Amino acid sequence: MPETVSPAVPEIAIDPTRLEVFRNYLAGVAEETWSAIKRCAYSLNIKERGDCSAAVFDQHGEMIALPNAGVPLHQGSMEGLVEEIVRRYPEETIQPGDIFITNDPYSGGATHTPDYCCVAPLFGDHGRIVAYVANVGHHADVGGRVACSQAADNESIFEEGVLIPPVRLCHAGEMIPEVFEIICHNSREPQDRRGDVAAHIASIRAGLRRLGQILESMGTERFLAYSAALLDYSERRMRSLLAALPDGRWEAEDYLDGDGVGSGPLRFGLVMIKEGGTLTLDWSDVPPQMKSSRNIPLKALRATCFAVIRSLLDPGMHLNGGVNRVVTYVAPPGSAVNPVHPAAVAERATPCQVLADITATCIGQMIPERAIAAMGAFQGWAFTGIDPRTGKTYANYESIAGGLGATTFSDGIDAVRGWPAGSMNPPIEAFEQDLPVIVRRYELRQDSGGAGRFRGGLGMRRDLEIRGHETRVVAYAMRQVVAPPGVHGGMPAPKARFVLNPGTPKEKALPVVFTNLPVDCGDVISCETPGGGGLGDPRQRPRELVERDLASGLIASESARRDYGYDPAATPTTQVSTAKESLR
Template sequence: MTEIVVDQVSVQVIGNAMLSVAEEMGAVLRRASYSTNIKERVDCSTALFDAQGRLVAQAEHIPIHMGSMQGLVQALLDEKGASQLRPGDVYITNDPYTGGGTHLPDITMAAPVFHEGGLVGFSANIAHHSDVGGHVPGSNSGDSTSIFQEGLRIPMVRFMIDGAVNEEVLAFVTLNSRLPEERRGDLLAQLAAVHTGGSRFAELHGKYGSAVIDVACAQLLAYARRRLEVAVAAIPDGTYTAEDWLDSDSPGQEPIRIRTAITVAGEDISIDFAGTGRQADVAINVVRSALEATVYYALKAALDPDIPANGGFFDAVRIDAPLGSIVNPRPPAAVAARTDACQRVADVLLGALAKAVPGRVPAGSHSSITYVTFAGPDEEFFVYPEVIAGGAGARSDRDGLDAVQVHVTNSSNLPIEALELEYPLRVDTYELITDSGGAGRHRGGLGVRRDIRVLSGQADFSAHADRQTFPPLGLEGGKDGTTGKFILRPGTEAERTLPGGRVSGITLDHGDVVRIESPGSGGYGDPFTRPADLVARDVAQGRVSAQSALRDYGVVLSEHGAVDAGATARVRGDRREG
């Protein structure tokens, strides 16, 4: 049998064509969906897999979704086998403990792709639905204590059979949602996306031939693995450790430690979470697929961001996590707010890697989901979910970014115009928080303040967040960023700050305001080495107060904002001596 050889130009053309298909799938999903969480905030991901279930192309959407789609595809191959899969069948699931996503609102959908009668791959997507039942609207409570409180668990089941939608399954899902028509619309949008991906993938096989596509996929996967191995080999052999803490999971409980040890030996890398704290009482536990996705993100981001967007390097990483810990919980542990812990996992991984590759890892970012849900009856029931952005940590050569998502989340904000058009709510304030970025030679990015007013007769409020006790850490002498908070009815006699960051079932009346303040981020380097004119610019722009300019940077400003060079030199000199 003649061995098929595919030149590198053709491999790259095919690889980019598959990535383009994944991006097109994402565009179809967003444009066809009903909910703001998908069509506006882009809380979804799309991907292609080969016939062996290996990820060959993922659109650049949400890093936490990397392991979720692979779980469904692998479950299809393990439980059904390639011989039992049929054209026109589409499968869905959402259960984190049986090959679904990483929490119940994420519904994964996958379709086997055929060419000339043979299985050639899978088209898959995942989307965060705004409600799948559970004890609070939005199905994303941070204080649930069991997965059974978090919504409908969908086993792997056929959503489409022989080209026809399985109306019984669709009815089962919609019946368990507070927004049945929205669920129907979003599921059908997912269906349109997998059909688009399947058609385009089959067209590529028709254009180049399945044998050529298979060889190209194998080379792309091997190339991604080799890129990681080369990056790892450049790190001095050794074990690099870091730890950080999550806010207390419930009143009276101790904070939970996240600890990692990254061991490098030549081209081999292993990651051990021994010493990480107990399984949480509430919904911040991390199932295996979420842990793996977080590890893959951190390695790619810190070691080689240009590693191709496929799963070629996944098997090159060994991950050990103690059973019964927060990063490997026993079912039925609650997992709805798992990204709060995933963000801290990313922090400690990057903290350890900062010792391995100095200068390439930023200071601590806001690293909190800061998730809120407003829900209630108006003319019809509504559920508004949102993740509020925060500060990104300063880097070794530049300031951190303001008001962005970081690490395993990559969703957009919901524009005020869309929010106020869709929901009986009004945004009174949306601004950056002065002094929330840690001082440093390079300043940390700023967190966000967002005040949302209820215009309906009544509404329920739920939220979960972290970094409300332990601040984002500065690096190389930079100062820490600020923590976040939720404040009810700010500026009134009834004002109160919600404790703990994980709340549900709070009743709001017409006119009530919730103030959401997201964490800032850490600074990088000695603040006294920051050029004084940059500090003056920050003060003029409202990013830094005049008080902080003097206290944290040693910069003296005139009443008009100009730098007093002589006084600044004296202050900085005196403080260095002190």
């Protein structure tokens, strides 16, 4: 791929030190924009889970800054947003104070309908647009056939809630009430939408205010020159990093549990080619688009792969579009990783986790010391009913974290969302205050990490008791059929599962996905998430680490004996050398 050159700007000498300061200024704008939407939001999903993100774009729509916080998948939600605004609205028709909003995955913004994206321009000298500030938030319910607008058995985008094309939410600084009311009226929780959309507006204005201060201090021409230079430098840095790595071709595969509507496991294959300073990710070996909502928009695929590439190649990599210039994605239109309208896409996040594992496997083949085992995919569920405390309809979405895979130098991290997610586990106090439920169990799941020289991170168990009403539950999950694999001799992690009324005579194992399952007052529904896969031979794990895990309750004595060959009577000097022989 030829090196990209940013559009011409007036000749201004670029000082490297000032460029780094400028980069951090922009990152600060993105961080402040993200912080503002999280702090101002009304819904549990945004204010407590942090299911939101922000970005700064240049005048051409290329991303020039992302926050370190936020959700990596949301990068895809904002990709192409500015280009679509420019295509629909000539610059001379846009005024200061205009804010645009969309949630349509097929109209330039969002990767599924619950992600509302907002964007607004910053004007410089002579009324020119010099940059844009954007944010995105996952709204728990935007209408559609099921609560929280997500169900694996959705067959088209029209089942997934109201579709808002890129339209003005504010004009010349004033909110357009008709657009605002359409968004709120189409949700099962209009009061939450009112608060969250207002948070979008406040966040955008905070970002514009801070970015405007930078523009004022630099002047328009210098601001534009440094924006272009930042992207060019990030591209050169990425090319240089790749050029230092071996050329080659690597292949990996993994499986989705199924399409969510009855199929068996579905194979996804990747070919990664590194040549000079370029990287190609060829996703041609995937199924055709599915008649379910597990399709993955191309923007979501790119954001997922970017998160993995950044983490494994260069965690200090600049978070902007310059990096993307050197990576080519091959994704056939009409495939599961590049669906065409009107394919459903609501549940794109769960299969994206498997795509992330596949990408990481290829990078681990290219750079063995960066190998990492598969992560334990988060499990998603949504509840709706009439809150007996208020008499109003509620709809709550939650994704419950699994464990990260083991690396070549450490155990996996317990109970966190890995690639490409990033939202947090909501605190119990806020959860129980907002919803008519009681959290009966919230704990690490013993023995859920794959055994290995380095153990996979543990998943979680979360049990909810329904209080004072009947609710309907929608679930969408991954790694309940195909376990998270280990690498280099490490063992896979135990699979995830949903259970109704665990440990009682009414206990019932639930399927991987289900829609509108009735759960009665007093029933308990349980989610057990998978841990990450292990790395390396478990029998080579140091005895003191096995004993530490036993003492902490992370593993049981039986699994210590079975998987690690642990013998409490053995001396430390003989444990590793005799472990294999003693259990043959």
